[in-house]
Amino acid sequence: KETLAQKNESDPYANDPARSPLLTVRGHKPFNAEPPLELLDSEITPNDLFYVRNHLPVPKIEGKDYKLEIVHRDGRTSELTLADLENKFKPHDVTATIMCAGNRRNEMDSIKKVKGGYWDAGAISTARWTGALLSDVLEELGITEEGVEHIQFEGLDKDSTTQTIYGASIPADIAMDKKCEVLLAYKMNDEPIPADHGYPIRAVVPGVVGARNVKWVGKIVASDKESDSHWQQNDYKGFNSSIDWHNVDFSAAPAIQELPVISAICSARIEGDEVVAQGYAYSGGGRGIIRVDVTADNGNSWEVAELSPADPNQKRNRVYGWTLWSATLKLPECGKTVEDGCLVVRSRAVDSQYNLQPENCDKIWNLRGVLSNSWHEKKLVLDN
Amino acid sequence: KETLAQKNESDPYANDPARSPLLTVRGHKPFNAEPPLELLDSEITPNDLFYVRNHLPVPKIEGKDYKLEIVHRDGRTSELTLADLENKFKPHDVTATIMCAGNRRNEMDSIKKVKGGYWDAGAISTARWTGALLSDVLEELGITEEGVEHIQFEGLDKDSTTQTIYGASIPADIAMDKKCEVLLAYKMNDEPIPADHGYPIRAVVPGVVGARNVKWVGKIVASDKESDSHWQQNDYKGFNSSIDWHNVDFSAAPAIQELPVISAICSARIEGDEVVAQGYAYSGGGRGIIRVDVTADNGNSWEVAELSPADPNQKRNRVYGWTLWSATLKLPECGKTVEDGCLVVRSRAVDSQYNLQPENCDKIWNLRGVLSNSWHEKKLVLDN
Ligand SMILES: [Mo]
Ligand SMILES: [Mo]
Numbered sequence: 001k002e003t004l005a006q007k008n009e010s011d012p013y014a015n016d017p018a019r020s021p022l023l024t025v026r027g028h029k030p031f032n033a034e035p036p037l038e039l040l041d042s043e044i045t046p047n048d049l050f051y052v053r054n055h056l057p058v059p060k061i062e063g064k065d066y067k068l069e070i071v072h073r074d075g076r077t078s079e080l081t082l083a084d085l086e087n088k089f090k091p092h093d094v095t096a097t098i099m100c101a102g103n104r105r106n107e108m109d110s111i112k113k114v115k116g117g118y119w120d121a122g123a124i125s126t127a128r129w130t131g132a133l134l135s136d137v138l139e140e141l142g143i144t145e146e147g148v149e150h151i152q153f154e155g156l157d158k159d160s161t162t163q164t165i166y167g168a169s170i171p172a173d174i175a176m177d178k179k180c181e182v183l184l185a186y187k188m189n190d191e192p193i194p195a196d197h198g199y200p201i202r203a204v205v206p207g208v209v210g211a212r213n214v215k216w217v218g219k220i221v222a223s224d225k226e227s228d229s230h231w232q233q234n235d236y237k238g239f240n241s242s243i244d245w246h247n248v249d250f251s252a253a254p255a256i257q258e259l260p261v262i263s264a265i266c267s268a269r270i271e272g273d274e275v276v277a278q279g280y281a282y283s284g285g286g287r288g289i290i291r292v293d294v295t296a297d298n299g300n301s302w303e304v305a306e307l308s309p310a311d312p313n314q315k316r317n318r319v320y321g322w323t324l325w326s327a328t329l330k331l332p333e334c335g336k337t338v339e340d341g342c343l344v345v346r347s348r349a350v351d352s353q354y355n356l357q358p359e360n361c362d363k364i365w366n367l368r369g370v371l372s373n374s375w376h377e378k379k380l381v382l383d384n
Numbered sequence: 385k386e387t388l389a390q391k392n393e394s395d396p397y398a399n400d401p402a403r404s405p406l407l408t409v410r411g412h413k414p415f416n417a418e419p420p421l422e423l424l425d426s427e428i429t430p431n432d433l434f435y436v437r438n439h440l441p442v443p444k445i446e447g448k449d450y451k452l453e454i455v456h457r458d459g460r461t462s463e464l465t466l467a468d469l470e471n472k473f474k475p476h477d478v479t480a481t482i483m484c485a486g487n488r489r490n491e492m493d494s495i496k497k498v499k500g501g502y503w504d505a506g507a508i509s510t511a512r513w514t515g516a517l518l519s520d521v522l523e524e525l526g527i528t529e530e531g532v533e534h535i536q537f538e539g540l541d542k543d544s545t546t547q548t549i550y551g552a553s554i555p556a557d558i559a560m561d562k563k564c565e566v567l568l569a570y571k572m573n574d575e576p577i578p579a580d581h582g583y584p585i586r587a588v589v590p591g592v593v594g595a596r597n598v599k600w601v602g603k604i605v606a607s608d609k610e611s612d613s614h615w616q617q618n619d620y621k622g623f624n625s626s627i628d629w630h631n632v633d634f635s636a637a638p639a640i641q642e643l644p645v646i647s648a649i650c651s652a653r654i655e656g657d658e659v660v661a662q663g664y665a666y667s668g669g670g671r672g673i674i675r676v677d678v679t680a681d682n683g684n685s686w687e688v689a690e691l692s693p694a695d696p697n698q699k700r701n702r703v704y705g706w707t708l709w710s711a712t713l714k715l716p717e718c719g720k721t722v723e724d725g726c727l728v729v730r731s732r733a734v735d736s737q738y739n740l741q742p743e744n745c746d747k748i749w750n751l752r753g754v755l756s757n758s759w760h761e762k763k764l765v766l767d768n
Contacts (some may be wrong), residue, residue, distance in 0.1 A: 171700055177563075238738050240677045240686040252688075254674050260739040285669075285701075290638050293624045299747050302624040304636075316555055317669075337519050353669050354622050354755050355644040355739040356748070363683050363743055371738050 012057040012160040017195040020048040021036065021097065026118050031196070034122030037266040040280060043310040043324055044095070045125035052129030052196045053100045053123060055231070056157035056167050059216050063200045065193075068184070070137075071221040074185065080137070082200050085184055089132035089140070092303050094181045095311035095321040096206040097282050098213050099124035101256050104264065104376070105369035107361045114369030115245070121264035124282065126310050126321050128203045135178045143222045144176075151175040151219040153203050153214035167229035168212045170205050171256065172222075179318055180286075181206050206320030207284045211236045226255065241365040243300040248367060254315045259284030261357055262269075262373040263292055263325070263349035268350055270343070270380055278326040279376070281307075281349035288319030291350040294327040296343055299359075299375075303329045305347075316350065319371050325349075342379040395704070396441040396544040404432040410502050414438040415580070418506030419496045421650040427694040428479070429509035431573055433735040436580045437484045437507060438692055439550050440541035443600050447576070447584045452568070454521075455605040457531050464521070466584050469568055473516035473524070479695035479705040480590040481666050483508035483596050485620050485640050488648065488760070489753035491745045498753030499629070505648035505760065508666065510694050510705050513588045515569030519562045527606045528560075535559040536605040537587050537598035543555045551613030552596045554589050554641065556606075563702055565672075567591050568601065590704030591668045593640045595620045610639065627751040633752060643668030646707070646757040647676055647733035647743055654715065654727070654764055662710040663760070665691075665733035673704030674702060675734040678711040680727055683743075683759075689731075701736065709733075726763040 013029045023033035035049040063082045070078040080088075083095035100123035102116050109118070134151070138144075155166035173179045183204040184204040186193060193199045198215030205212050211231055226232050237253040270276075275296050294303040310321025331343070348357040358364050361374040397413045407417035447466045454462040464472075484507035486500050493502070522528075539550035558564045564610070567588040570577060577583045582599030589596050595615055610616050621637040648666035654660075659680050665673040676689040688691040694705025715727070732741040742748050745758040 139681075173700055179561075238675075238734070240675070240688065241683075242686045254736065256738060258737040260737050285671075287669075287737075291622075291624070299625075302626045304624065317558055322395060350622070352638065353642040353644050353739075354640060355737075358740060359743045359747055364740070 015060045016058045017257065019052070019196065022049060023052070023124070030056055031058070032117055034119060035125070037122055037264070040122060040125070040266050041198050041278065041324070043126065043308060043321070044128060044189060047127070047191060047194050047197070050125040050127060050197060051100065051123045053210055054157070054196065056159055058195050059158070061155040061200060061216060066200050067217045068201060068217065070141055071219065072141070072143060073222050078141050085132045085137070085201065086186055089136045091130055092133045092181065092183060093128060093130050094125065094183060094204065094206055095128050095314070096204055097124060097126040097310065097320065097322040098204070098210045099259060099262070099282065100210045101370040103262070104372040107374070108365050108372045110368040111362050111365055114367060116369045124280065124322070126296045127188045128190070129183055129185040130187035130190070131183035131204065133178060134182040134184055134203070135176050136188050137184060138176060138222070145172050147224060148172045148222045150226050151226050152223050152227040153217050154213050154219040154221070155214040158219040164222045164230070166214065166231065167227045168214050168232050169223070169227035170208060174205065174208065174257070177324065181318070181320065207258050209259050209284070211235065212257065235368065236370060237368070238371050239366045241363065244367050255368065260371060260373055261287070261349050261351040262354050263347045263357060264344055264376040265347050265378040268345045268378045268380060273331045275329045275331055275343065275345055275380070277329070277345050277347070277378070278324065279347055280322045280324055282322035283349070283351035283355070286317045286319055287351040287353050287355070288314065288316065289323035289349050290352050292325040292327070293348050293350070294329060295346050297332045298339070298344065298346065303327050319352070326366060338382065341382055344377050344379050346377045348375045399444045400442045403580065405438070406433060407436070408506070411486045414440055415442070416501055418503060419509070421504065421506055421648070424506060424509070424650050425662065425705055425708070426658045427510065427692060428512060428573060429454055431511070431575060431578055431581070434509040434511060434581060435484065437594060438541070438580065440543055442579050443542070444539040445540060445584060445600060450584050451600065452585060453603045455527055455603065456525070457606050462525050466570065469521070469585065470570055471515045473520045476565065476567060477512060477514050478567060478588065478590055479510065479512050479698070480588055481508060481510040481694065481704065481706040482588070482594045483643060483646070483666065484594045485754040487646070488756040490756070492749050492753040492756045494744050495749055498751060499640055500753045503703050508664065508706070511552045511573070512565055512679070513569040514571035514574070515567035515585070515588065517562060518566040518568055518587070519560050521568060522606070523558060529556050531608060532556045532606045533539070533608050534610050536607050536611040537601050538603040538605070540600040540602040548614070550598065550615065552598050552605070552616050553611035554592060554596050557665070558589065558592065558641070565702070565704065591642050591670045593620065593643050593668070596641065607693050612724045619752065620754060621752070622755050623750045626745065628751050640754065642753060644757055645671070645733050645735040645739050646762055647731045647741060648760040649762040652729045652762045652764060657715045659713040659715055659729055659764070660706065660710075660725070661713070661729050661731070661762070663731055664706045666706035667733070667735035669702045670703055670740070671735040671737050672698065672700065673707035673733050674736050676709040676711070677732050677734070678713060679730050680713050681716045681730065682730065687711050703736070722766065726765055728761050728763050730759045730761045732759045
């Protein structure tokens with residue numbers, strides 16, 4: 001019979017770091033947690049509140065021992081140390097939001113069961129990342145778009161039983177375009193990247209889904225193919241609501257890369273005859289948020305929110321950070337707009353391409369509960 | 385009393401060219417016309433069927449007399465002839481769809497009156513354009529992004545009474561990025577650009593709304609400001625449905641540039657116990673179409689369409705041509721899905737950023753009736 005100590009020793013998650021008690025834990029092993037929505041009220045998320053989405057145990061890595069292996073198209077390999085990445089390339093800063101494809105999965109799940117961990121609207125956070133530009137590193141190593149369609153990342157996190165390692169890839173056009181600002185990041189909000197977020201090196205791919213922002217990157221492969229990992233091939237893809245596990249063909253859909261436009265209400269309350277609401281809005285692919293509409297009468301009338309971008313210096317189509325918003329609405333006539341005894345506040349964001357969030361969650365339902373970006377709603381119980 | 389001949393001489397539109405009788409005319413002066421939807425069934429639209437959206441009379445220009453004036457940031461000017469554009473720069477081909485911001489305006493108008501000319505879903509077409517890359521021309525002239533935020537185009541079309549000329553601008557990041565493939569085009573489907581489409585030079589701005597694809601370009605200005613034209617400042621912008629003419633502030637919204645995802649059903653018919661439908665799908669900003677969903681039961685079940693991109697060689701995020709689609713659906717149980725005695729077929733497209741079309745037109749209604757990209761529907765009258 002195992003003692004507790006023996007159990008801990010054989011537990012691959014025993015080395016996972018301590019976490020803030022403020023996080024709402026969605027899964028322990030692997031660790032998944034999101035901040036309470038009310039705390040997502042600053043342009044930059046503090047490191048200890050940044051949502052955590054791990055797929056495997058957190059690997060224990062000493063910075064001085066860290067080596068990044070880079071596999072060229074012809075099979076040759078190069079190696080870089082942490083010091084190389086910190087010193088041989090011009091440090092680059094980018095304010096970037098990272099969001100899990102499953103953010104707001106709870107809403108899809110409540111319509112019809114989906115396969116995937118529970119997330120409310122907090123599986124998204126924003127940091128100022130510092131690192132070497134991946135484009136600079138590839139250029140220095142002589143890796144060009146010639147024959148290279150995808151840049152694959154492999155993590156140093158590993159399943160102790162199956163030996164599976166986390167992997168994902170991004171299209172070479174993103175990786176090699178300096179304007180896309182893909183980083184091999186070694187700092188998160190001016191601190192070394194915390195263990196939960198990829199110490200010592202995380203691939204930060206602005207505008208692209210969290211799953212491709214690979215933590216604890218140990219290997220980069222320049223390839224003509226996408227990563228063959230489970231998470232690239234058979235997960236994190238979108239389908240319509242007529243596709244379920246009996247008829248899904250994962251090869252029929254592209255891996256999610258740039259995320260579509262989304263928003264959420266992080267807090268809303270009634271103050272006298274007004275409703276005060278605030279939240280975030282974000283769109284992938286560098287698209288900035290140009291408008292957030294808020295309604296308390298299911299879209300019959302809309303109030304335009306005040307916007308506060310995470311970084312006001314972001315250039316057009318390189319807006320990689322989210323936009324916080326706030327709005328004050330006149331309380332509508334209750335008789336007309338009460339739904340199940342509640343006043344329902346809804347938000348929808350519009351991005352610089354004038355794409356906007358879909359209206360109803362049931363029409364975008366998908367078997368993995370990803371891309372849950374319909375109008376967000378918050379119910380306020382009415383007193384009388 | 386004027387004679388007919390006198391009338392014609394004083395008519396600024398007297399020089400407008402002859403047009404194909406196949407076009408459905410939406411306005412004579414200025415000329416606006418769209419092809420019948422059934423004829424939008426080829427990847428490349430024949431020149432004489434390409435929709436026409438003119439704002440002013442067609443200017444009469446001889447190629448040998450044509451001069452393009454380019455105004456540098458410091459006020460200096462350069463001049464290029466048609467022969468310069470044809471011979472001094474490497475010819476570049478791009479398959480690009482151009483769409484009017486008002487495409488499908490008729491649907492918004494039927495909900496609540498909007499201000500703008502009538503368009504069904506045919507104010508969109510696709511051609512293979514050949515010309516000089518604007519980025520090459522600017523580079524050759526020494527115009528860099530230094531101090532330049534916008535590239536303004538002025539047309540040679542002019543209102544004879546007010547002397548107003550057509551103008552529009554695009555962000556410099558699009559104009560100067562070779563991957564955005566902005567052309568000073570002199571050929572349309574291998575022929576000199578027809579008079580209605582901008583002879584001798586049209587700015588072709590792939591992925592960007594028709595209004596910025598300025599025809600008969602006579603002047604280009606490198607500027608820190610957008611064009612101050614009516615069409616840039618007080619038109620072709622999106623608002624929510626709570627904004628109408630009594631409260632609109634045009635300065636509060638950005639000029640439409642990259643278009644959001646759209647689709648339309650160009651034909652649909654019942655064949656036995658099946659519905660056969662085909663149409664187009666398109667998204668701006670180089671986003672390709674990854675899926676078109678078609679439903680005959682208002683989104684309770686979806687069929688995935690077969691896709692045929694205008695140009696199979698388009699690179700990821702540089703998909704500037706539309707995608708044609710076709711689908712065959714099992715005829716649903718009529719009792720469940722008939723709406724007003726009709727079977728209603730609906731399409732919605734999803735682009736590579738997983739943005740999809742909004743569900744309902746009334747929720748995206750706007751005072752100018754632009755960006756009308758909700759699910760498209762076609763009603764089929766049932767026999768019994
Ligand atoms: Mo994720
Ligand atoms: Mo237009």
